[in-house]
Amino acid sequence: MSIQHLGATTSTDSLRNRKRAATRLAIRRAAIELGLEHGYEHVTVDMICAVCKVSPRTFFNYFGSKEGVYASPSRAMPSEQQRRSFVECSNSGVFDDLFSMVADSLVEVDSNLELFQARHQLIHQTPELLLKEKSRITEVEEIYVGYVLERYRFQGRSETETPDLSDEAHLVVALVSGAMRFALQKWVAGNFHDTPEDLVRSASALVHRIASNEHWP
Amino acid sequence: MSIQHLGATTSTDSLRNRKRAATRLAIRRAAIELGLEHGYEHVTVDMICAVCKVSPRTFFNYFGSKEGVYASPSRAMPSEQQRRSFVECSNSGVFDDLFSMVADSLVEVDSNLELFQARHQLIHQTPELLLKEKSRITEVEEIYVGYVLERYRFQGRSETETPDLSDEAHLVVALVSGAMRFALQKWVAGNFHDTPEDLVRSASALVHRIASNEHWP
DNA sequence: CAGCATAAATGCAGTTTCTGCAAATATGCA
């Protein structure tokens, strides 16, 4: 894991890479456009390929499956530095720290905004895609559970002393995830105007209210 | 929705129904056995049909998809009475009440224990099936979110007064769901010896501890 | 610039999942 592996890993910007990115984008565009026009289930891979003029075989080389072309590009994970900071430096509670880290690593919406919104719309009107998207999120959450556990262990809490430490981590992540969903919804509804800090503030406020709510046990 | 539609709807126990149940079970058995032996992805519908001697067309009549045969049979949902009780009678906090209701409606593990465990094992060693199972759970959770919202409204809390009431409900359900996962894991690990009351107690204890934890904001 | 190594795109054959439809078979009931 050398330095250049963080920022400039595959971005040699050679003709080859630019072409690759171009076709990838072209296929995505065609797929999402067709999806919004005819509905996900009525779009065939052949139709997509006809529009963007690649062979079906190439389509599968790029995306592996029909669903694959509709999945949002791999979310950015926290950098190694951010992870270490979260594990070893408890700025405030687990919740706030975790939420901040997730929000920070989420800001980089590198891809086309227009395309991002179109895909968002399509996914949310297609149960099958929505399900897939949710399970992708679930997978990411598992990773965060690992981080939280690391932090706990760093703080001296072991699983011999607290046998259900893992469950505790799961619950923390579940809460953060719920708050994050809330924040992102606001972000989308507000046409992406809010800054990451705004997101953290509003979501954090929500959970604080709930956690200290009279309606709680 | 007449009365007889709740308990005795399809259980006429006619020859027809017994046969139906028998083939359904036979197909499930064959599918899970083959799955454990060769791994999910190496099992074809034709293989399953060869073992239990039905036509592939019949297989799809019953389960609709290859994945379908591996899905756990539809979870029992709370009865209308349980739902009303949850919405209108606040015995204790939202959390405890919701957890109790879910646990109660979960006890009915009518199906074969042996088969239940075999499927559990197969699902948990097959990422694709595990994902599907999780999204099924997510869908059920959405229903519970609805219940919680109903309860809130019954208590006079409206979404005009508390705009993110829905998010609050989502978070509550997320917590209950996490605790439930914890309880079920214990249940399976303990070879299904615990009673539903045991599950409620231990899971509830977990969340109480976390909610009142020094590690919380 | 020529030529070679490598990456990417393609064509094609074949497997598998899944659907619609109509025919055959089994069951329930009068």
Next chain:
DNA sequence: TGCATATTTGCAGAAACTGCATTTATGCTG
């Protein structure tokens, strides 16, 4: 028994997807 209905099945075919060999494009080096 005999008719109405439910279930099973076969068959044709669409569509997703894979492996493999071939062609085409790119990068690099002399």
